[in-house]
Amino acid sequence: MSVQMSSDSSMIASTSTRARKLNAAEIAEIEHEMTLYPDKQAVGLEALKIVQKHQGWVSDESLLGIAKYLDLPASDLEGVATFFNLVYRQPVGRNVILFCNSVTCWIMGCDDLRRHITHSLGIDFGQTTEDGEFTLIPVPCLGDCDKAPVMMVGEKMQRKLTRDSIDELVVEVRIQPKARDDV
Amino acid sequence: MTDRPLTRNIDLNRGPLDIAGYEAADGYQSMHAIAKGLSPDDVLNIVKTSGLKGRGGAGFPTGLKWSFVPRGDGSPKQKYLVVNADEMEPGTFKDRLLMEGDPHLLIDGMLVAAYTIQANMAYIFLRGEYIDAENALKKAVKEAYERGYLGKNILGTGFDLDIVLHTSAGRYICGEETALLNALEGRRANPRAKPPFPQVSGLWGKPTIVNNVETLCNLPGILAYGVDWYQGLSRGVDHGTKMFGVSGKVKNPGCWELPLGTPVRELLEGHAGGMRDGLELRAFLPGGGSTDFMLPQHLDLNLDYDEIGKAGSRLATGTMIVLDDQTCPVGMVGNLMTFFAHESCGFCTPCRDGLPWVDEIFRGFEAGTGNQKDLQILHDHIEYLGPGRTFCALAPGATAPLGSGLKYFAEDFEKHITEQRCSYKH
Ligand SMILES: Cc1cc2nc3c(=O)[nH]c(=O)nc-3n(C[C@H](O)[C@H](O)[C@H](O)COP(=O)(O)O)c2cc1C
Ligand code: SF4
Ligand code: FES
Numbered sequence: 110m111s112v113q114m115s116s117d118s119s120m121i122a123s124t125s126t127r128a129r130k131l132n133a134a135e136i137a138e139i140e141h142e143m144t145l146y147p148d149k150q151a152v153g154l155e156a157l158k159i160v161q162k163h164q165g166w167v168s169d170e171s172l173l174g175i176a177k178y179l180d181l182p183a184s185d186l187e188g189v190a191t192f193f194n195l196v197y198r199q200p201v202g203r204n205v206i207l208f209c210n211s212v213t214c215w216i217m218g219c220d221d222l223r224r225h226i227t228h229s230l231g232i233d234f235g236q237t238t239e240d241g242e243f244t245l246i247p248v249p250c251l252g253d254c255d256k257a258p259v260m261m262v263g264e265k266m267q268r269k270l271t272r273d274s275i276d277e278l279v280v281e282v283r284i285q286p287k288a289r290d291d292v
Numbered sequence: 293m294t295d296r297p298l299t300r301n302i303d304l305n306r307g308p309l310d311i312a313g314y315e316a317a318d319g320y321q322s323m324h325a326i327a328k329g330l331s332p333d334d335v336l337n338i339v340k341t342s343g344l345k346g347r348g349g350a351g352f353p354t355g356l357k358w359s360f361v362p363r364g365d366g367s368p369k370q371k372y373l374v375v376n377a378d379e380m381e382p383g384t385f386k387d388r389l390l391m392e393g394d395p396h397l398l399i400d401g402m403l404v405a406a407y408t409i410q411a412n413m414a415y416i417f418l419r420g421e422y423i424d425a426e427n428a429l430k431k432a433v434k435e436a437y438e439r440g441y442l443g444k445n446i447l448g449t450g451f452d453l454d455i456v457l458h459t460s461a462g463r464y465i466c467g468e469e470t471a472l473l474n475a476l477e478g479r480r481a482n483p484r485a486k487p488p489f490p491q492v493s494g495l496w497g498k499p500t501i502v503n504n505v506e507t508l509c510n511l512p513g514i515l516a517y518g519v520d521w522y523q524g525l526s527r528g529v530d531h532g533t534k535m536f537g538v539s540g541k542v543k544n545p546g547c548w549e550l551p552l553g554t555p556v557r558e559l560l561e562g563h564a565g566g567m568r569d570g571l572e573l574r575a576f577l578p579g580g581g582s583t584d585f586m587l588p589q590h591l592d593l594n595l596d597y598d599e600i601g602k603a604g605s606r607l608a609t610g611t612m613i614v615l616d617d618q619t620c621p622v623g624m625v626g627n628l629m630t631f632f633a634h635e636s637c638g639f640c641t642p643c644r645d646g647l648p649w650v651d652e653i654f655r656g657f658e659a660g661t662g663n664q665k666d667l668q669i670l671h672d673h674i675e676y677l678g679p680g681r682t683f684c685a686l687a688p689g690a691t692a693p694l695g696s697g698l699k700y701f702a703e704d705f706e707k708h709i710t711e712q713r714c715s716y717k718h
Pocket of ligand 3: 250251258
């Protein structure tokens with residue numbers, strides 16, 4: 110019941126040649142970053158984050174668009190993009206669940222909650238629900254260990270999780286879909 | 293004056309103080325003290341004599357670190373201050389509290405540090421997931437500019453400072469200070485070779501100081517109330533207060549500012565309320581996932597850098613992770629190994645290949661397929677991944693819970709092998 114992210118989609122970067130033209134909002138934000146950092150290399154990583162904020166993820170076309178706009182080698186930018194786990198090089202659901210699976214959350218039972226999510230939403234780490242609502246991704250300690258187990262859904266922390274609180278949250282999120290440029 | 297300089301303004305039932313509230317609580321007195329005639333060297337001496345040690349994990353004396361930055365006429369004009377706000381050490385939840393609870397305190401501390409090393413540009417390298425801290429800091433930085441604590445010619449001192457808030461795109465290795473600098477420069481965040489040290493050649497090749505959030509939050513108090521007051525705060529050998537946390541199956545998990553030198557027992561049984569009913573304390577990691585396990589017999593030690601060091605562990609981040617008697621110790625160490633294997637930056641072979649191997653062996657123990665040879669391989673890796681064998685301290689950090697875990701929980705490891713299963717419920 111899930112869309113498995115295929116491992117070979119990362120190959121597309123080398124074969125895709127069509128750069129997407131960045132939109133005005135993206136360009137304005139990138140130009141602002143140019144005033145904060147002394148060179149374009151530093152702005153490159155910022156631009157990846159900016160584009161992701163607007164598009165939900167960084168497609169090959171977007172990556173090439175950034176490379177072209179900033180005059181950076183696309184291969185360098187791809188090297189950077191693939192290093193950082195919060196830069197999504199594959200499409201994600203409207204709500205990314207950053208699920209803490211570090212030590213305190215483990216002690217407090219996060220394995221069971223992971224199984225529960227897999228059972229109820231049909232997704233495990235790296236997967237997106239068929240309706241495109243949720244993507245589940247593991248993340249290191251979210252720095253809220255006294256309220257473990259925790260996860261983030263979109264920009265919001267969810268603390269002291271139980272199976273029931275997760276069920277309630279899923280219902281809540283499904284009622285109020287999040288707006289984004291591309292959806 | 294206060295005996296809780298880091299948290300006195302923090303009240304989780306309301307938002308953080310705005311700049312007016314912060315000023316009314318003796319805030320930004322440090323910059324006023326500087327404006328009354330303290331030179332950078334004066335401030336350096338004050339911080340040196342205060343005895344402040346870095347709160348980012350290594351406990352390196354802050355004044356000494358700053359003193360390596362080239363000073364005087366011949367030194368480079370451009371210098372940088374970088375705040376390490378990348379908190380991601382498993383079990384560590386202190387910098388989040390400080391930034392969400394009192395963002396002006398951090399800016400106040402940054403002013404002191406930047407003035408001392410004469411850096412006109414400062415970056416806050418903030419963990420991307422810390423959205424609430426980001427919002428609090430954004431607002432505070434804006435207020436500080438409006439009130440003239442940031443920007444040009446601050447309080448008529450002739451000193452300029454700009455602050456840029458950088459939100460990171462992830463990966464634990466970015467907390468390592470040279471990897472952090474690469475990430476800030478928009479590169480893959482592999483650590484850099486040392487020397488040169490960042491103090492001499494750091495961000496974009498310029499002299500750079502990287503300090504932890506909590507370290508910087510100590511500075512305003514030291515400048516405002518003086519070294520004697522600061523040293524009087526402590527109950528032990530090291531000076532000042534520290535953020536201490538307890539997580540795991542205790543009655544009242546949380547984070548508190550306490551004097552250095554507070555007994556472990558007071559933190560665990562007093563503030564954290566002791567173990568939940570029906571559970572016994574088995575062991576604890578005193579300062580995050582990269583520290584060695586300690587045992588109930590260590591409860592009467594004091595939370596001081598040297599004293600915890602003598603017990604074979606490290607105070608590190610000061611946030612303790614508690615293992616109870618009904619949670620599998622092999623599983624706990626295994627969880628940490630998964631984390632370290634996943635977060636290896638891949639630059640050097642022992643870490644890139646060794647940690648996944650170690651992790652794989654732990655999966656085997658859990659699945660009931662472990663054997664004596666596996667155990668030997670784990671023991672060998674304490675050395676293979678140890679200090680001096682790898683390019684940075686990530687892999688040696690992993691050997692802390694691994695080595696101490698193998699020593700203290702030997703029976704549990706044996707049992708996983710002889711019974712070919714994990715007998716704990718999880
Ligand atoms: C793998 C690794 C991760 C680290 N993560 C952090 C971190 O998240 N925050 C931090 O302040 N220090 C972290 N450190 C320590 C920093 O390298 C550095 O020692 C610290 O920021 C210095 O600040 P201080 O002198 O104020 O303690 C990490 C070190 C290593 C090896
Ligand atoms: S020890 Fe690990 S994290 Fe550090 S440089 Fe080597 S591979 Fe990277
Ligand atoms: S271990 Fe999950 S928040 Fe720290």
